[in-house]
Amino acid sequence: MxxxxxxxxxxxxxxxxxxxxxxxxxxxxxxxxxxxxxxxxxxxxxxxxxxxxxxxxxxxxxxxxxxxxxxxxxxxxxxxxxxxxxxxxxxxxxxxxxxxxxxxxxxxxxxxxxxxxxxxxxxxxxxxxxxRRFSDLSDFVKGPCNELALTAAHQICDSADANFNPLLFHGPVGTGKTHLLEGIYRRLRRENRELQVVYLTSEAFANYFTEALRNHTLPSFRQRFRSVDILLVDDVDFFEGKRVIQEEFLHTFKQLVSHGRQVVLTGNKHPRLSTKLSDELKTRFLSGMVCRMEAPDAATRKEIVFQKARRLSGQFSDEALNFVADRFRNNVRELEGALNCLQTYYCMTGKRVRLGAAQQVLADLERDCIRVIRMADVEEAVCNLFGIEAACLKSSKRGRTVSQPRMLAMYLARKHTHAAYSEIGGYFGGRNHSTVISAEKRVDALVTGSATIQVAAQNWRVQDILDTLEQQLRVS
Ligand SMILES: Nc1ncnc2c1ncn2[C@@H]1O[C@H](COP(=O)(O)OP(=O)(O)OP(=O)(O)O)[C@@H](O)[C@H]1O
Structure with missing residues (x-):
């Protein structure tokens, strides 16, 4: 570079x-x-x-x-x-x-x-x-859920010639994608001030582009973005369904990569699972290194909670902190939210927060974290992933592109809503309970046999598709 x-x-x-x-x-x-x-x-x-x-x-x-x-x-x-x-x-x-x-x-x-x-x-x-204070790589707690991503982030900063371009982090919300991107930005700005490093969200990119279109200043917009050394773009899912902006970003991307400039991206899902990104952009996103980030496992959660607690002024017993790590499992934001509650309690009382107090203070928060999943949520998640309309899912169509998503929707509805078979059948197009029972059995068999089905013209293991959908249901 x-x-x-x-x-x-x-x-x-x-x-x-x-x-x-x-x-x-x-x-x-x-x-x-x-x-x-x-x-x-x-x-x-x-x-x-x-x-x-x-x-x-x-x-x-x-x-x-x-x-x-x-x-x-x-x-x-x-x-x-x-x-x-x-x-x-x-x-x-x-x-x-x-x-x-x-x-x-x-x-x-x-x-x-x-x-x-x-x-x-x-x-x-x-x-x-x-x-705004940008996160630092040194504050990022490493665990099996994010180790590969953290190593790749350091490689981008260490080497002027990382041999993967772009680097793309993807995973569920609150798992540290933005933290890593900001950490790269901060380290590069600190250690390589001569490099032109640009950090922005894909929404900001889209806004700059629209503004340039409106003001007839596209050449200077392009000159700005196509001459940077490192471009860091957060949340590329925002580009989905926006054809003109995708086209613009594709050209920016091609220009940068062809001149050996580094691009780092984050998104909530694997690009292949996106039905609303152009094939060309998807292929480009996949051409470097794609790192998946997972919700933190128990040990990583514990480490994160203890590390973040050390930065707060409050005093907390180890049991109270372990309680937080144990109870708030979905993502790091929940852990931070729970710690903030304990910190506020400490400020109010001036007393070291022990397990009993933590349980009491966090009871409401725990209740708020209980997610009630409705059939409409399942329907929305499935339709988004497969790029089909809800009406289609409920229709009498029997082709694979509809029947497979419908089968998964019924399976997930049964698993997460505990609605009766007949209710589920009724919801998904007035089908009877035996259709739902058979969908459930078929999905079980597909998972056991590691079978694949197609999403966005690619074959995916049914288990992976279910994991992705369930993650969305947990956070949506
Ligand atoms: N491994 C980690 N170590 C320390 N802090 C973390 C870690 N992972 C996430 N965090 C913290 O959790 C919060 C949420 O992380 P972040 O915003 O990076 O998530 P994200 O994956 O980008 O989420 P979204 O998809 O919603 O944008 C931030 O405050 C971040 O610093």
Whole structure:
């Protein structure tokens, strides 16, 4: 991966300085001296920059007048995913009050608020950390459920020439896909500042694209995304069913990969299981390395809970933490939610949280985690996976493309809703109870025989399909 020359990058020492220089060029010297130099603070935190100003009125005014200029300046240094915030910085405000009385008149563009004063003190980029904090790879707890993915993430950061492109993480919600992607971003930004690394969600990519289409700025949109060294895109499932955006992303992807630039993606399902991604995009997604991430096993959950608890100010007994790890099994977000409850309880009482208190505090949360699965949920999950309409599932059609999904839907409805056979048969197109019984037997036999059926023109083991559907039912 050869870093492209980024405008301004080689000339200045820090990202803050580069942004300020780009800004000065964009707004002109006069306006820069009048509004920015010595009168604002600038903080860069990952892909977010914060401009600190002296009052809420100024924050509002800057937002209206300079937001897009500041964003463009920041993008020229940090890449297209950068976000800009304006907020009151008490240090800047304090410095302005101290220096009041030395103001000068400005041109007609000033806001109808107290004006910034000339001699207020420039605030150097501070250590303060605001806004989004990207996760770090070093905080990621390794277990059998994610070991391969973590190793691949480190390989991307370690080697300028990882031999898989793209790297794609997929798995159920809350299993750490975004954490790994952010961790890659953070490590690369920390250790390879010369690389142009862009992190964004696929939704943001789609929004930038639509904006570029609307504003007739496609060439600059393309130039931005097709010249990065490493592109990290979260949640590619969002591209599903969006043909034009898929096409655009495909070209971006091809261009990057053909120039040896790395692409890392995350998604909730294996690309092959997607019925709404173009075949060409799917093939590209599969051409590198696909890592599945699973819900954490017991030992990993325990390690995660203990690690996260160490970062909290609360005191918790080991039994209380083991209780959390044991009870909240679906994903790491649930574990975090439970720990937050215990932390709040600790803040309220000031007492070390023991097992009894944890059980009491978490009882409600546990109840909330009980998922009642309805036949409509099964229907929706099956239809999504197989790309068919609900009406089709309930119809009298008997072709395989419909009868197999229907058979699986009946099987899952019986397993998870405990509805009577006749009710299930009635729901899926007015069939009788013996049809459901026979569907149940057939699926059991297919699982036992490791049989496969087709999803999206690929053969999948019935057990794998059931696992995928059941994961969706658990979290939907
Ligand atoms: N192995 C892990 N070690 C430490 N924290 C983890 C681990 N896995 C997940 N987490 C934490 O769990 C939370 C949810 O993880 P994350 O957002 O990465 O999940 P995800 O798989 O991207 O979910 P979604 O599909 O909903 O986007 C985050 O706070 C993350 O830091």
């Amino acid at each position: 050869q870093p492209d020359t980024i405008a301004f990058a080689p000339m200045f020492t820090s990202a803050e300085e580069q942004i300020l220089r780009a800004l000065a060029t964009a707004v002109g010297d006069h306006a820069y001296q009048q509004w920015f130099s010595d009168k604002t603070s600038l903080t860069v935190q990952d892909d977010e920059i914060t401009i600190g100003v002296a009052s809420p009125f100024l924050a509002d005014w800057f937002q209206k007048k300079y937001r897009s200029t500041v964003r463009q300046a920041a993008q020229s240094v940090l890449g297209p995913s950068v976000r800009v915030r304006f907020e009151v910085d008490p240090d800047v405000a304090g410095a302005q009050i101290q220096n009041s009385g030395s103001g000068e008149d400005v041109d007609g563009e000033q806001p109808a608020t107290p004006k910034p004063k000339r001699e207020s003190k420039t605030k150097a980029p501070t250590e303060r950390r605001r806004g």
